[in-house]
Amino acid sequence: MVKxxxxxxxxxxxxxxYLGETMARAATLAHCQKLGIVVDGTEIKTExxxxxxxxxxxxxxxxxxxxxxxxxxxxxxxxxxxxxGS
Numbered sequence: 110m111v112k113x114x115x116x117x118x119x120x121x122x123x124x125x126x127y128l129g130e131t132m133a134r135a136a137t138l139a140h141c142q143k144l145g146i147v148v149d150g151t152e153i154k155t156e157x158x159x160x161x162x163x164x165x166x167x168x169x170x171x172x173x174x175x176x177x178x179x180x181x182x183x184x185x186x187x188x189x190x191x192x193x194g195s
Contacts, residue, residue, distance in 0.1 A: 110152040111193045117141070117148060119192065123185050124165070127173055140164045158189060 111119075117137050124133035141148055144164070146157050153161075162182050169178035 110154075111158075111189055113146065113148055113151055113153040115192060116153045116158060116189060119188050120161070120165070120185055123181065123188060124169075127169065127181065136165070136168065137161075162186065 120137050121130065121133045124136070127133075128136065138148065140146075140161055144157065144160050146153065146161065162185060165185075166178050166182045169181055172178075173181065
């Protein structure tokens with residue numbers, strides 16, 4: 110498991126080259142709010158992270174296309190797996 114803040118920081122860092130840091134952070138927080146993900150010191154559940162990444166994949170399709178969006182989400186998933194040691 111990964112702390113929610115660490116997961117969100119990783120997502121923002123990896124989305125920033127495509128959206129800019131401000132937009133990546135705002136989008137991450139907005140999606141968390143819509144999905145009921147509490148941004149605090151707790152660990153993010155796998156289901157919550159999967160739902161969050163699905164939302165990003167849908168939105169990224171518009172900016173970078175379906176294939177690149179899938180690649181970016183895959184990179185985020187790999188980074189999360191590395192962070193959690195799985």
